[in-house]
Amino acid sequence: MYRIMLFPHDKDTSELRRALWAHRIGHRFTEEAEGQVLWLANPQQQDALMQLLVRWQRGESIMPERRVRPSSGASLAALRQAPVTATALGISLLVFASMYLLGDIVVAMLTIVPIAVVNGGLAFGSLTEALASGQIWRLLSPAFLHFGWMHLIFNMMWLWYFGRQVESLQGSGRMLLILLLSGIGANLAQYATGTVLFGGMSGVDFALLGYVWLMSRRAPGNGFFVPQMLVVFMLGWMLFTMTDMAAAVGFGNVANEAHLGGLIVGLALGWYYSGRARRQR
Template sequence: MFKVLTLPESFDSRPLREALWAEKIGHQITLSQARPTEAASGDDAESHEGSQELWLADPEQLPRVIAMLERQSRGEPLRDASAGTTTRGTASSQSLITLMRQTPLTWLVGLACCITVLFQYALGQAAVFEWLAIVPFELVGSQHIAPEPLSVTLSGEWWRLWSPSLMHFGVLHLVFNLLWLWVFGRQIEAIDGGWRFALVVVLSGVAANLAQYATGSVLFGGLSGIDFAVIGYVFIAARRRPTLGYQMQRSLMIFMLIYLVLCMTPLSSAIGLGAIANEAHLGGLLAGLALGLVLPRRTRRVTP
């Protein structure tokens, strides 16, 4: 989210909110409490009116918001009825293009995962895993594998440290992981920029994969370690740098921690969750929390 306007506390923002939702413009309005200023004598304090802050998911929608406020000041309807559905459809298309331009790496990671899953279906899981697993391995019969040591990966096949993140065990696994990446990873790229987002994705992916490999696992995969990392990053950044516009409810973090702990107990198998890369989740979360402490910018990026 990007803070774009400051409005008086007395301003009735309900019509504006309704118009923004009707136009599918993602936004949030927060109330900023006024701070009392001390008088010269130091004995009295004068209270000043607070303000309402308007945040937009897409700052390029600001001209449309200003146009709405101008129509409201003239006593006209906030939405331009003459624009019709064609204009709204064009605006939606432009909004999608804008999102792709703002967060190209998020889209690229998601596309790479989708292409990898397509190859898994076309060529078979084993063929793709042989190329992308954290270490090379050979199939022995149909049930057992003979993995190489990690030194083989470190001596030249370095991509294997991260590439398991691309592989998924079914469409639902893929969709679930892409959803978390879209909600939280996109925030990092939009607010902190592409290179910080790339660092989070690469470093947390390597950390998650190495944590899972340390347990003796070889055939694992998925974005979930990175998902836990971006959740941890946004959670920390939203609290240490609230002016940047990161959005995450504390209750969601509590839910994810409960889910993480639950998956480490026998109850996860009993309720049908199946095999879960718990160490990858934990490694990714710790990496994301650490990166959230050091990477976020100190001030909000100015969008031209």
């Protein structure tokens, strides 16, 4: 974060805060001994921030005008700017729709090991045998399985939020690397517990959280930003689902090891690339 300006303790900055968020300028206010300090997340937005500050100090309106509904062209442009994230999102939606149309055959094709019904019960194959027979996709494919609307919506929301940020700042190659390593790492972590029927993009989401958070902390000049309360919420949620209380309120069937495995991969990558960014300064 970059220190921009100091305001007196009694200065009302609420309108400025709302306008900065409305203009999508990542920032933070902190209470210091000498007053309120405004910090900027991305130095490339400094000119836009200073223009708003000047207008605000003059008493002018600084809230953005009501936006016209985005055209389909603008939406397609946003997808083209984050092709890996958009592709992962599209595959997840396609798989979810296929599960409703084709049923369990889709699930059986994408679980980490082959599944079959034998004598009225489920029989599970071996991951080693599956890989030896060429079914390499099973290492990653469970990440695209979602078993309910809420499961799908929340995972896609965080995927789009973090993934688009990674692609816009560091390119599609970095996003693809995070997706592959964290997806496979999360799936193997969950499989190591003896679980076979699991799925979801949440392991990748937690990897992206860890990656973006470490980049914003250790290499703020790269422009990454994540609200601290979002970090607290997501980590708190992960810890909550590991407790018996989660099962008592209907959240017991959660791939906790996949969340943890993805987070560890994201933190490892974030530590490596943020360290490299610091050495290059």
